[in-house]
Amino acid sequence: MEQIFFLIFAALAVASAIAVITLRNPVHSAFFLMVTFLNVAAIFVLLRSPFLAAVQVFVYVGAVMVLFLFVVMMLDIRKATMERFVQGKWRFLVIILGVVLVYEINKVFRRSSLAGQTISSERHLDGSVSEIGTVLFTDYILPFEVISIVLLVALIGAIVLGRKEIK
Amino acid sequence: MTPLSWYLMLSALLFTIGVLGVLLRRNIIIILMSIELILNSVNINLVAFSYYLQDLRGQIFAVFVITIAAAEVAVALGIVVSLVRNKSELNVEEIKTMKG
Numbered sequence: 001m002e003q004i005f006f007l008i009f010a011a012l013a014v015a016s017a018i019a020v021i022t023l024r025n026p027v028h029s030a031f032f033l034m035v036t037f038l039n040v041a042a043i044f045v046l047l048r049s050p051f052l053a054a055v056q057v058f059v060y061v062g063a064v065m066v067l068f069l070f071v072v073m074m075l076d077i078r079k080a081t082m083e084r085f086v087q088g089k090w091r092f093l094v095i096i097l098g099v100v101l102v103y104e105i106n107k108v109f110r111r112s113s114l115a116g117q118t119i120s121s122e123r124h125l126d127g128s129v130s131e132i133g134t135v136l137f138t139d140y141i142l143p144f145e146v147i148s149i150v151l152l153v154a155l156i157g158a159i160v161l162g163r164k165e166i167k
Numbered sequence: 168m169t170p171l172s173w174y175l176m177l178s179a180l181l182f183t184i185g186v187l188g189v190l191l192r193r194n195i196i197i198i199l200m201s202i203e204l205i206l207n208s209v210n211i212n213l214v215a216f217s218y219y220l221q222d223l224r225g226q227i228f229a230v231f232v233i234t235i236a237a238a239e240v241a242v243a244l245g246i247v248v249s250l251v252r253n254k255s256e257l258n259v260e261e262i263k264t265m266k267g
Contacts (some may be wrong), residue, residue: 002168003169003170003173004168004172006169006173010173010177013181013202014177014180014181014184016186017180017181017185019205020184020188020197020201020204021184021185021187021188021191021192021197021204022203026194026196026197026200027196029196029200030196030200032204033200033204036181036204036207037207038260039212040207040210041214043174043211044210044211044214046169046192046213047174047215047217047218048218049214049217049218049229051226051232052210052226052229052230053231055230056210056233058208059233059234059237060233060236060237062205063237064203064236064240065235066245067193067238067240067241067244068200068223070195071196071244071247071248072196072213074251075196075247075251075257076255077196077257091191094187094190095187095191095192098183098184098186098187099183101179101186102178102180102183103198105175105179105182105183106176106179109172109174109175109179110263114171114219115244123221124221125217125218125222125223127223127226130225131223131226132226132227132230135223135227136227137229138225140193140227143231145237147231150234150235150238151234151237151238153238154237154238154239154241154242155241156242157241157242157245158245159245160245160260161242161245161246161248161249162245162248162249
């Protein structure tokens with residue numbers, strides 16, 4: 001049963017990802033990227049990580065994609081919508097090389113002993129907020145504080161970059 | 168039970184689609200969206216290993232990746248806004264003032 005759900009969400013995620021990179025209108029691509037993120041959040045739930053699934057929806061779908069859509073609405077995309085989506089004489093070669101890349105990654109992890117591993121019967125993690133919170137604020141407090149400084153720097157940078165020049 | 172390799176295969180597929188998007192598209196917004204696809208594929212990989220090896224560190228790492236990705240998108244879109252304000256061009260191949 002879990003396999004069927006995984007296949008549904010994986011197929012939807014891959015199809016939306018292909019739509020993101022092939023559609024001409026950036027607004028359409030942004031919406032399909034939202035669909036991809038929602039399917040990835042569903043896959044996180046399948047992997048027993050409800051906290052991460054909620055964070056994915058809040059941050060990626062609710063903040064990052066809304067930011068993308070704001071910026072796309074501000075810009076004039078008419079010229080971008082009209083041109084051919086991919087040009088250049090090497091495009092088929094690049095797509096074929098992409099397929100080769102997937103095959104090679106597949107070959108690498110099939111060789112390892114972890115490839116066929118199914119979940120062991122003693123599952124003690126539930127990915128809940130309390131579990132992640134306990135580890136995050138004790139063992140990983142340093143990266144947590146560094147991340148807060150990174151966010152502060154990004155905030156200042158985005159404000160400075162977005163400011164209008166006052167002549 | 169779904170074997171681990173299925174999740175890794177999905178992660179590889181999304182990664183490759185993101186890389187193709189970065190290489191093939193010339194609109195800067197689509198390129199930034201493809202970078203987000205790549206980061207999501209890495210997250211799927213991390214959380215899959217965290218589940219199958221019953222180690223919480225994968226999920227913690229994924230939380231940090233999501234945070235860094237959000238910060239990166241904020242700064243990248245600030246750059247795009249300044250770029251469009253100054254040059255009114257969304258095509259990466261036309262942005263070549265610093266070239267050569």
